[in-house]
Amino acid sequence: MSVSIRGLGHSYAELQTIERLDLEVEAGQVIGLVGPSGCGKSTLLELVCGLLEPSEGAISVGGAGAATERLARCAYMPQRDLLLPWYSAIDNASLALRNRGLGKLEARERAAELFEHFGLAGFEQAPPAELSGGMRQRVAFLRTLVSGKPVLALDEPFASLDAITRAEMQEWLAGALRDEPRTVILVTHDVEEALYLSDRTVILAARPTRAVAELRSPAPRAADRDAAVTDAAFVAVREEAMHTLRQAMSVAPLGRNA
Amino acid sequence: MRNKGTTRWVLPTLLLAALIGAWQIAVSTGAIAETLDLEPFLVPSPAEIASSLWSSRSLLAENAWVTLREILLGLACALIAGLGFAALMYRWVTIRLATYPLIVASQTIPVFVLAPILVVWFGYGIGPKLAIVALICFFPITVSALGGLGSADPAAIKLMRSLDASRWQIFRRVEVPAALPSIFTGVKIAVVFAPIGALFGEWAGSSAGLGHLILQDSAQLEVAREFATVVVLAAIALVLMGLVVLAERRVVTWR
Numbered sequence: 023m024s025v026s027i028r029g030l031g032h033s034y035a036e037l038q039t040i041e042r043l044d045l046e047v048e049a050g051q052v053i054g055l056v057g058p059s060g061c062g063k064s065t066l067l068e069l070v071c072g073l074l075e076p077s078e079g080a081i082s083v084g085g086a087g088a089a090t091e092r093l094a095r096c097a098y099m100p101q102r103d104l105l106l107p108w109y110s111a112i113d114n115a116s117l118a119l120r121n122r123g124l125g126k127l128e129a130r131e132r133a134a135e136l137f138e139h140f141g142l143a144g145f146e147q148a149p150p151a152e153l154s155g156g157m158r159q160r161v162a163f164l165r166t167l168v169s170g171k172p173v174l175a176l177d178e179p180f181a182s183l184d185a186i187t188r189a190e191m192q193e194w195l196a197g198a199l200r201d202e203p204r205t206v207i208l209v210t211h212d213v214e215e216a217l218y219l220s221d222r223t224v225i226l227a228a229r230p231t232r233a234v235a236e237l238r239s240p241a242p243r244a245a246d247r248d249a250a251v252t253d254a255a256f257v258a259v260r261e262e263a264m265h266t267l268r269q270a271m272s273v274a275p276l277g278r279n280a
Numbered sequence: 281m282r283n284k285g286t287t288r289w290v291l292p293t294l295l296l297a298a299l300i301g302a303w304q305i306a307v308s309t310g311a312i313a314e315t316l317d318l319e320p321f322l323v324p325s326p327a328e329i330a331s332s333l334w335s336s337r338s339l340l341a342e343n344a345w346v347t348l349r350e351i352l353l354g355l356a357c358a359l360i361a362g363l364g365f366a367a368l369m370y371r372w373v374t375i376r377l378a379t380y381p382l383i384v385a386s387q388t389i390p391v392f393v394l395a396p397i398l399v400v401w402f403g404y405g406i407g408p409k410l411a412i413v414a415l416i417c418f419f420p421i422t423v424s425a426l427g428g429l430g431s432a433d434p435a436a437i438k439l440m441r442s443l444d445a446s447r448w449q450i451f452r453r454v455e456v457p458a459a460l461p462s463i464f465t466g467v468k469i470a471v472v473f474a475p476i477g478a479l480f481g482e483w484a485g486s487s488a489g490l491g492h493l494i495l496q497d498s499a500q501l502e503v504a505r506e507f508a509t510v511v512v513l514a515a516i517a518l519v520l521m522g523l524v525v526l527a528e529r530r531v532v533t534w535r
Binding site: 068071072073093094096097098100102104106107108109117118120121122149151165169 | 433435436438439440441442443444445446449453454457460533534
């Protein structure tokens with residue numbers, strides 16, 4: 023399912039956070055959004071997912087523009103895993119099914135299949151507090167997938183993890199997307215993560231958020247991550263991205279807009 | 281861990297034993313009665329209180345049952361009304377804005393002023409006692425429940441919206457569980473105050489109950505049994521508190 027953003031603008035009170043942003047994501051494509059911290063990336067995702075209404079411009083997901091339609095088509099994975107501590111891992115993962123009126127047992131049964139697939143077998147009944155950071159993040163991702171929505175909006179999904187777990191999770195997500203392609207909008211502040219996982223990476227400038235450059239990844243979601251990110255072509259694109267990002271940060275005007 | 285758990289019990293028990301021991305010595309040497317210039321029978325020793333506790337056991341049990349029923353039914357009313365009202369105030373801001381200041385202000389009215397009025401209205405039966413216990417317990421339960429509901433993580437609520445949750449599902453699956461620890465705190469406060477409420481209710485007019493017994497014993501200078509009654513009342517509060525703590529451990533497993 024495609025996502026189309028045209029002339030998007032958003033402001034909180036006086037503060038213009040996003041300005042004239044255009045972005046097209048084709049169905050089945052993974053797009054990375056990279057920008058400095060606090061540049062409105064999370065707001066952008068919430069707008070796409072229908073959790074917020076834009077002040078200007080239009081967003082359509084699969085051709086539908088209404089917030090309720092976007093909400094129904096986009097699965098949002100927030101920065102923190104936000105697993106509910108009072109539910110077991112599997113009940114957290116199957117929340118979307120429960121919300122749609124499925125019985126507890128049926129919802130668990132459907133989520134259980136994915137548990138095995140994601141290396142979480144045996145941890146179905148574990149409370150979130152007993153899971154490692156990587157496992158929690160996988161349960162959170164599972165929860166996003168189980169919702170069965172065609173578009174995934176991932177907000178810094180691995181930001182809270184240590185470097186090694188993060189690399190493992192990137193490889194794992196790449197595998198999951200190879201097996202089952204989805205339209206993904208991936209927000210991150212990690213250039214390498216964006217370039218490894220996405221087909222296209224858009225560099226954003228801060229406040230107001232706007233696109234300053236777009237880069238194509240040489241080998242998106244390669245099976246061997248370590249080889250992919252040390253490849254000369256990848257390194258060249260990464261350096262280019264870093265350069266653009268640094269420029270974007272230095273010329274970024276200070277927040278306020280009339 | 282075990283060591284720490286034992287210490288938690290040992291220290292207060294030792295202190296209590298020491299206080300009771302000092303009291304026993306002070307009474308049996310006649311020190312207190314002399315200082316206060318009282319007849320010795322007006323200053324019972326812990327041993328005399330214990331023996332009164334034993335000899336009046338059936339009388340105490342009978343009256344304790346009356347008071348316990350008032351406490352439990354009053355608490356139940358306060359729980360239903362308090363939780364229900366907190367939910368209403370949480371859901372509708374207008375209700376909260378209109379009622380919250382009044383609820384807080386109503387707490388400045390002392391219950392022992394209300395108690396005789398309620399007895400005039402509802403008679404000598406269980407009614408006014410229930411009302412007083414419920415009035416006392418309503419406030420901590422309502423305020424803690426309202427605060428607890430508001431403590432739910434806004435990000436989790438947003439997440440639930442994107443997982444197709446209805447307003448009611450968000451309430452049931454996120455806001456209520458998030459409120460539980462706070463609700464239990466409120467119930468613990470309520471449980472401690474409930475026996476005091478029952479006592480006030482009985483003092484305003486009753487034919488049975490621990491408060492009624494205290495009034496009678498006070499008139500007849502049965503000081504030892506008065507103390508025994510207080511011990512029973514305190515035991516009721518402690519047991520109720522223990523039950524609430526146990527329930528909390530079973531329900532709030534994630535803390």
